[in-house]
Amino acid sequence: MRLQSPLRILTGLALLVGSLPSSLAIADEVGVSPDTILFGQVAALEGPSAALGQSTRQGLLAAFSEVNAKGGIHGRKLKLVSRNDGYDPDRSVVETVKLIYEDKVFALIGAVGTPTATATAPIAAANDVPFIGPVSGAEFLNGPEFQNVVNIRARYDAEAEVLVRQLVEDQHQTRIGIFYQDDVFGRDVLTGVKAALDRRGMELTAEGTFERNTRGIGAAFRVIKRAEPEAVIMVGTYGPCAEFIKQSHRSDFHPAFAAVSFVNGTALAKELGREAAGITVSQVVPFPWDTRLKLVADYQAAQKALDPNETPDFQSLEGYLIGRVAARGLELAGPNPTRADLLRVINEAGQFDIGGDVIAFGAARQTHPPDVFMTQIRPDGSFKQLEKLTN
Secondary structure, eight states: OOOOOHHHHHHHHHHHHHTSOTTTSOOTTTTBOSSEEEEEEEEOOSSTTHHHHHHHHHHHHHHHHHHHHTTOBTTBEEEEEEEEOTTOHHHHHHHHHHIIIIIOOSEEEOOBOHHHHHHHHHHHHHTTOOEEOOBOOOGGGGSTTOTTEEOOSOOHHHHHHHHHHIIIIISOOOOEEEEEESSHHHHHHHHHHHHHHHTTTOOOSEEEEEOTTOOOOHHHHHHHHHHOOSEEEEESOHHHHHHHHHHHHHTTOOOEEEEOGGGOHHHHHHHHGGGGTTOEEEESSOOTTOTTSHHHHHHHHHHHHHOTTOOOOHHHHHHHHHHHHHHHHHHHHOSSOOHHHHHHHHHHHOEEEETTEEEEOTTHHHHSOOEEEEEEEOTTSOEEEEEEEEO
């Protein structure tokens, strides 16, 4: 007899509960009390990818604290419960089920990662739970079957186009390789990179893969180095990408390195030190140090009020923006919000202006696609803002 995996079993149970009659399923107003509205986050808070989840959580908390200091939303304070999944889909399912059925959250927010979202987004959809601001640019999250998903960030194919454009048209690179995480996240970006190259009559020079949550990059490194690309696009978290770059430098292999936003450029720069100099990183939020932008000025003030020791970075700004979007939706949903109300008002509005940054939702993303920004790491670990490009 073949045993089912824990992921399949838990997903099946969650989908079954989601199909129960409304009298038995969780009520729309779950997570809303007279004085609070409860949100749940599942992310990597410990382990090799922890900086991604921790920074996103910090940004969410900064946004919620800012809102709460002003009296909350219609008199209710916003509260966040965060659970650790270690960037593992099976664990993410377990913790998501707990948030929905034990913690009874009003909405899920700031889930980190494509492979984890692939496992948990269907559970949220089956139970009509809003899935706000997943930290993933995966194409499937934009599909019609996920009407409960509120996307904030650009798709990975948009990031791939900007990275390829920067390497080919600005740096005049002609031989490009790719180092990517061997799962749905990596393959999603791979597809986007191949399409961007194809539009320019080009093909990848080399491909190398690694397993999620490991630093086993040796085989990928040997394959890519043997092809001698002029540039390598990196698709993964900061740990394995840093290991690949260190190995390259030890082997006197010095291509241009470019990474997609999910790498967490701040963590990558911290781990590499001066070896990070010159790496370009695509970003899906504005420059976190440009306080000429009201969004950034608000973010820095909220972050400082929450924890004066925290420094700005791209990932916590993304978390802050996600939190602000959720708060704005709740304002429009009125004094007695339901999950359906929140999703309805967001979709009807089409877009929100958050501190001068316009965030579009649903069909509006076709005419107002999210911006992609290019940055470069300096020798001291700080970032230089390059030209802003849009999809």
